Amino acid sequence: MNDDAELQDLGPLAPGFAVILVDPQLGENIGMVARAMANCALGDLRLVRPRDGWPNPAAVGAAAGADKILNSAKIFQSTTEAISDLQTVFASTTRLRDMTQDVYSPREAVKRMRLDVAHGLKAGVLFGKESSGLNNDDVALGLGALTVSLNPKFTSLNLSHAVLVVGYEWLRLVDETPDVKLALPKDKWPAKMEDISGFFEHLERELDACGFLGIEEKRPIMVRNIRNIFQRARLTEQEVRTLRGIISGLTKK
C-alpha cells in the first residue's frame, strides 16, 4: 500500500453503494475490482476473509492506480458483519440454485439501489469467490439475486467482470452522454454551409472543365451523389480548406 497523500485522485465516489467480495481468492482480481469500481465512481470496497490476507501486493499491481479504493477497503470475518449497516443488498449469482428467489437483472437491481440511496439508505452487492460464487446462506441474506443474462453455455464471469457490469449499469442509469456526438478538437469548427457550397462549386467547376460531368441528363444526379458523399462526413472548416487544396493540386498544370 502507498501513502494516501500521493495517490491518484479518483474524484467524488458514489456514497451508499458497497461492493462486498466474499472469500475472494486472487489479489489480482481484488485489484481489478478496485479498478472497475474507480471506472464507475464507486468507492466502498469490503472484503470478507480475503484468502491471501490483506494488504495484498498483487491487488495493488492490478488496480492500475485505483489504490485509494484498496487503501480504504474494510475487512470482515463474516458476510453478516460486512453488510450490517446496509438496507438493500443483492447477491450476485450466475446460476440458478435450489432456492426460491427474486432474480433481478443488473439494471433493475441498480435502479432499486439508486432509488434507495437517493432516500438516504445504504445499498450493496455481494460477490462470491472466484471458484464457486456465493454459498446459499450468503445468497439468502439478499433482497434478491442479481444475475447477468449471458451465453447459457458459458455463464462464468470473472469476478472483476461481474463487478464491472453492475458498476456500468449504475453509471448508465444517470448517464446523459448522447448516443452519437461529433467530437471536435479545440481549434476545429464544423464548416458553415457557405464554405461547403463554395467547395462544391469549386469541385463541380473543375469537373465540368475536365468533362467528368459532361453528360447533360446525368449531371444533376451525379452532382447530388457527389455532394452527398461529402455531406455525410460533416466537414470542418479545416477539412473544407484541405479539400479545396486537393482540387487545386490535382488541376494544376
Added chain:
Amino acid sequence: MNDDAELQDLGPLAPGFAVILVDPQLGENIGMVARAMANCALGDLRLVRPRDGWPNPAAVGAAAGADKILNSAKIFQSTTEAISDLQTVFASTTRLRDMTQDVYSPREAVKRMRLDVAHGLKAGVLFGKESSGLNNDDVALGLGALTVSLNPKFTSLNLSHAVLVVGYEWLRLVDETPDVKLALPKDKWPAKMEDISGFFEHLERELDACGFLGIEEKRPIMVRNIRNIFQRARLTEQEVRTLRGIISGLTKK
C-alpha cells in the same frame, strides 16, 4: 493450446462480429478477452502483432475454458489486414483525441453493428494495447470511435473490461430476460391464495387466542399489516407449510 475436440462447447457464437486486439501486450488479458467473448457469445477474435507471440500459455490460463476462441484466433501483421473483410468498424477509445470523430456510445455502436450484421455485413471493434490504446491511424480506420462514458477522473479500462462492455451491450440489445422474475426450484410452486388464506386464519386464530390482537379497534389494521408482510414474500406451498408448522410449534404446550 489443447486439442479442439476435448474443449468446452461454447454453443453458437455470433457470426459477423469481430473483436480485434491491436498490439495486445499481456497473454492474461487476451485470455480474459476470450472469456468475456464466450460470456457474450462472440467467437471471432483477431490479434494484430501480439507482443509475446502466439500461442501464449498465459492466455489459456486466463480464458477459464474459452479455449475454442483462442484456438480459432487469427493473427495479423497490420490492422488494415485484420479488418479487410469488414464493412462496419468502430475504434474503442477512452479519451478524446486531436481528431474530428463521431463518438458512439457502446449501445449505439452495437445497434449499428446488429443492424448491419442482420443485413449480411460483417462488423468489428478495434481495441488498442493496454498501455496506450489505439494510435490515431488505427482510430481513423473506423466509422467512428466507441467510447464508454466513465468516471472522468479514471477512464482507463482494463482491455478485457472494454471488450466485456461492448459484448454485454451486444447481448442486451436482444435480451428478453425480465427485469425481475421469481426463480423457483423444480419441485417448488407458488402457493395458491387458498393455502395462504388458510395460513393467515391459522395465525390470526392463535394471535386472538394469546391476546396479541386483543384491542378491538386496532385489530383490522394489525391483521392487514401482518398479512402484508407475508404477501410481499410471495410464499411457495412448501413455505406456507413451514410457517404453519412454526405456529403449531410455538403454540404447543
